[in-house]
Amino acid sequence: MKELRLMKGNEAISEAAIRDGCDGYFGYPITPQSEILEYLMAERPYEKTGMIVLQAESEVASINMVYGGAACGKKVFTSSSSPGISLMQEGLSYMAGAELPAVIVNVVRGGPGLGTIQPSQADYFQSVKGGGHGDYKLITLAPASVQEMYDFVGLGFEIAFRYRNPVLILSDGAIGQMMEKVYLTEQKTRLTNEEIREKYPWATLGKVPGKHRNIITSLELESAKQEKVNIRIQAKYREVEKNEVRYEEILTEDAEYIFVAYGTSSRICQKSIELGRAKGMKIGLFRPITLYPFPSERINELAGKCKGMLSVEMSAGQMVEDVKLAVEGKTKVAHFGRLGGIIPSPVEVINAIEEKLMGGK
Amino acid sequence: MANITDEDIRKPENLVYSRTKVLTENIMSYCPGCGHGTAHRIIAEVIEEMGIQDKTVGIAPVGCSVLAYNFFDLDMQQAPHGRAPAVGTAVKRLLPDHFVFTYQGDGDLAAIGTAETIHACNRGENITMIFINNGIYGMTGGQMAPTTLPGMKSSTSPYGRDVATMGNPLKITELLAQLPGTIYVARHAVHTPAAVRKAKKAVRKAFENQKLNKGTSFVEIVSNCNSGWKMTPNQSNKWMVDHMFPYYPMGEIKDTVGKE
Ligand SMILES: Cc1ncc(C[n+]2csc(CCOP(=O)(O)OP(=O)(O)O)c2C)c(N)n1
Numbered sequence A: 001m002k003e004l005r006l007m008k009g010n011e012a013i014s015e016a017a018i019r020d021g022c023d024g025y026f027g028y029p030i031t032p033q034s035e036i037l038e039y040l041m042a043e044r045p046y047e048k049t050g051m052i053v054l055q056a057e058s059e060v061a062s063i064n065m066v067y068g069g070a071a072c073g074k075k076v077f078t079s080s081s082s083p084g085i086s087l088m089q090e091g092l093s094y095m096a097g098a099e100l101p102a103v104i105v106n107v108v109r110g111g112p113g114l115g116t117i118q119p120s121q122a123d124y125f126q127s128v129k130g131g132g133h134g135d136y137k138l139i140t141l142a143p144a145s146v147q148e149m150y151d152f153v154g155l156g157f158e159i160a161f162r163y164r165n166p167v168l169i170l171s172d173g174a175i176g177q178m179m180e181k182v183y184l185t186e187q188k189t190r191l192t193n194e195e196i197r198e199k200y201p202w203a204t205l206g207k208v209p210g211k212h213r214n215i216i217t218s219l220e221l222e223s224a225k226q227e228k229v230n231i232r233i234q235a236k237y238r239e240v241e242k243n244e245v246r247y248e249e250i251l252t253e254d255a256e257y258i259f260v261a262y263g264t265s266s267r268i269c270q271k272s273i274e275l276g277r278a279k280g281m282k283i284g285l286f287r288p289i290t291l292y293p294f295p296s297e298r299i300n301e302l303a304g305k306c307k308g309m310l311s312v313e314m315s316a317g318q319m320v321e322d323v324k325l326a327v328e329g330k331t332k333v334a335h336f337g338r339l340g341g342i343i344p345s346p347v348e349v350i351n352a353i354e355e356k357l358m359g360g361k
Numbered sequence B: 001m002a003n004i005t006d007e008d009i010r011k012p013e014n015l016v017y018s019r020t021k022v023l024t025e026n027i028m029s030y031c032p033g034c035g036h037g038t039a040h041r042i043i044a045e046v047i048e049e050m051g052i053q054d055k056t057v058g059i060a061p062v063g064c065s066v067l068a069y070n071f072f073d074l075d076m077q078q079a080p081h082g083r084a085p086a087v088g089t090a091v092k093r094l095l096p097d098h099f100v101f102t103y104q105g106d107g108d109l110a111a112i113g114t115a116e117t118i119h120a121c122n123r124g125e126n127i128t129m130i131f132i133n134n135g136i137y138g139m140t141g142g143q144m145a146p147t148t149l150p151g152m153k154s155s156t157s158p159y160g161r162d163v164a165t166m167g168n169p170l171k172i173t174e175l176l177a178q179l180p181g182t183i184y185v186a187r188h189a190v191h192t193p194a195a196v197r198k199a200k201k202a203v204r205k206a207f208e209n210q211k212l213n214k215g216t217s218f219v220e221i222v223s224n225c226n227s228g229w230k231m232t233p234n235q236s237n238k239w240m241v242d243h244m245f246p247y248y249p250m251g252e253i254k255d256t257v258g259k260e
């Protein structure tokens, strides 16, 4: 029998990290994700698995602690909400440049500025377009349930280490705070330093006598060499785009109109579909699970078969740009969103698709 | 001894000075006459003498010493500007049996990275922090640093540092000595053989302290930046003694080890 527990999304992140054999967490409090640090501090994993937990002096410090830990080949992560993630951008860019694996959780709140502590999806651009400087990508997973908050921690580490690149779990205040049942996994053991040396020969664990030293850096002053580094990193992203696209479809086979939505919005859309189908509307949902790599190919296929797509986001219209690019003009694309921390109601969403794509009621 | 030949001199048993094994053969990128190279050397010698090359991880900053990882024959990480203490914190927490040191300039440690510096020391991270204070931003071409002296000219204080508008030089080392987390705080220089010997002793102590797991050890090295100061190496060393030393006096500032 699998272990089942009722948990908040934020708590699920922490429990998943402990059980996945994570080595360390570094974070700074911010609503609506402080439970991640609080849960870890209360659980004291350092006594059970040896995982360390540290409250940093800022998100700038947190991400640089993650940099240091990841550079040792350790499984480390941090979490924050929007303003804190903005502060981490330099560090994330360095990590992508130095090719370091880690998991970063953003439990998004409404912005800009200090904004609101209520849920939002307005950090999409920052997440998938490279919020920091330089040509790089964050592999971005968008959970839509507490179970996915749990599952994506392990998955995130797996992908991060496979490609040596940070993975972002892009959640929001609703998923972070809501409680659902979660199937838990078995406790994994943490890797020893010897195992890390074996698996990740690039890790800085001390120079082995007679062997080449390991250097973790994103600096290359010679342009010709730096360009080669860039080309190699880009090639890696092409691999990510080939192998890691994930999505879910609900009732898209016969759908004339399709919602494209992730995270909390996708949950609202599921309810909208029930309401709409009851009225005889042929509507379905396409839910990107990876926002980068974006499931453009599948969206393009679906676009050829439907009359229109509505990108439903708790933002002024960010993902809709990627939907339009994917659709290549094959069908009508519109956006519906609520801002400032407001979650749209299922009825609002139905009204929006009728008004924007079906020519009114 | 009168008829000693060149061949005799080259015999291994007559070797009195050589490159330490903890430095690579890469040619250093520092300007001739700069103190960075000497500071590197004493750190490398200490690591060699302690026999901890395989258990040491060094953190390079952003600044002239950004390429320190090319010169130390060690596993090294290059940290974002000012963040070496945060990076070093995680490395040491995750590798408690290793020796971890950060190496930072004054802009890195005492301006952009002030928060990380103070908090790492305040938590008493069991690491060694080496602070090269040359009173200027060397790498970016001689701009004013938090440690630039009153009246001192730099490319961003071309008429001299006006303390009324630009603030006073920050004695961050004295500030850090106030924190219970630091167990050893010292200030030295590397401009003469005698100074090098003293500085090396301090660096050795700062590394040995990691075995005690009691807190942070911090060694400031007041150094020259002949290029940034627009002087010859000799002039810069003299200027350093005459002007920097009165403001940043040499010596042991705090040593709690063995005193409780
Ligand atoms: C975030 C960021 N801001 C600014 C810089 C530019 N920068 C590089 S080195 C440096 C100052 C270095 O001075 P210092 O730390 O005193 O070291 P020195 O070069 O004198 O040894 C600055 C401002 C940077 N690389 N990153």
Ligand code: SF4
Pocket: B029, B030, B031, B033, B034, B035, B036, B064, B134, B138, B139, B224, B225, B226, B227, B228
């Ligand atoms: S610019 Fe100054 S600090 Fe940098 S290497 Fe030259 S002399 Fe040294």
